[in-house]
Amino acid sequence: MERWLIAVVFCILNVGNIASAIESKEDILRVMTNARLNSNPDVVPLHGGPVEVTLSMQLSKIREVDTVRGEVEIIAMVSLLWKDHYLSWLTTTRNESGSSEHGPDRVASFLIDIKKLWSPDIVAYNPVMDPELLSPPLALVSADGTVLYIPNLRIRFRCNLEDFEKPQGTNCTLKYGSWTHDGNKISLKENGVSVYDYEMDPRFDLLGTYAKVEIEYYPCCPEPYPLAKFTFNIKKNSRSIFS
Numbered sequence: 345m346e347r348w349l350i351a352v353v354f355c356i357l358n359v360g361n362i363a364s365a366i367e368s369k370e371d372i373l374r375v376m377t378n379a380r381l382n383s384n385p386d387v388v389p390l391h392g393g394p395v396e397v398t399l400s401m402q403l404s405k406i407r408e409v410d411t412v413r414g415e416v417e418i419i420a421m422v423s424l425l426w427k428d429h430y431l432s433w434l435t436t437t438r439n440e441s442g443s444s445e446h447g448p449d450r451v452a453s454f455l456i457d458i459k460k461l462w463s464p465d466i467v468a469y470n471p472v473m474d475p476e477l478l479s480p481p482l483a484l485v486s487a488d489g490t491v492l493y494i495p496n497l498r499i500r501f502r503c504n505l506e507d508f509e510k511p512q513g514t515n516c517t518l519k520y521g522s523w524t525h526d527g528n529k530i531s532l533k534e535n536g537v538s539v540y541d542y543e544m545d546p547r548f549d550l551l552g553t554y555a556k557v558e559i560e561y562y563p564c565c566p567e568p569y570p571l572a573k574f575t576f577n578i579k580k581n582s583r584s585i586f587s
């Protein structure tokens with residue numbers, strides 16, 4: 345199994361069987377139709393409240409710390425999980441003759457090109473350049489409309505590195521939020537930073553990671569603006585013979 349797929353399985357426990365996921369053409373067709381109907385990027389699939397997007401990050405590598413420019417480059421999987429009720433095929437099942445709502449022959453989940461679905465316009469607010477996508481652009485859709493998308497990314501972002509060589513190191517924070525929607529349309533939750541796949545680098549010490557969601561308000565507007573912040577406490581490894 346590919347690395348990023350393992351991460352998918354890590355993220356949701358009850359995803360069903362991915363390998364034998366696509367069994368019923370009828371379900372796929374319905375979801376595809378819904379996806380197309382809903383493909384207008386302005387139409388947020390609201391359902392009695394904002395779409396709640398859960399973000400988490402799996403840090404796999406710190407590639408570079410540029411103290412001159414104040415830039416850090418990492419490789420990380422940024423996972424996004426949300427529910428799009430247009431995609432759910434649980435309740436749309438007809439049950440004449442008393443057939444069960446979600447029988448064993450039904451599709452549990454399947455993979456689909458993320459561009460075919462609505463997806464929240466969550467972007468990093470402090471990158472230096474567009475993140476580079478290193479994984480297939482596939483999302484996992486489950487029968488209840490839950491979508492899981494885990495792009496593996498090379499991300500270069502700004503960070504104040506004045507304290508990089510001090511014992512307490514420096515906190516570098518990646519900030520994520522919706523580019524066009526306020527918190528009444530898209531709300532954010534975080535599910536932490538995982539380092540189970542982190543590859544140590546003799547040049548840096550990773551002293552800690554933190555994740556939180558902060559709600560910001562601006563003088564202009566009453567709406568909340570949520571920001572998910574992922575922080576890496578890094579320090580130069582002075583014992584290193586490298587760099």
Ligand SMILES: *[C@@H]1O[C@H](CO)[C@@H](O)[C@H](O)[C@H]1NC(C)=O
Nearest residue numbers: 439440441442443444445446
């Ligand atoms: C549909 O299924 C539900 C249980 O899933 C059952 O209670 C109901 O009677 C069924 N309706 C019809 C028309 O068969």
Ligand SMILES: *[C@@H]1O[C@H](CO)[C@@H](O)[C@H](O)[C@H]1NC(C)=O
Nearest residue numbers: 507512513514515554575577
């Ligand atoms: C980094 O951020 C965490 C969480 O906000 C904080 O507890 C810690 O003191 C910070 N460390 C530094 C070096 O600023």
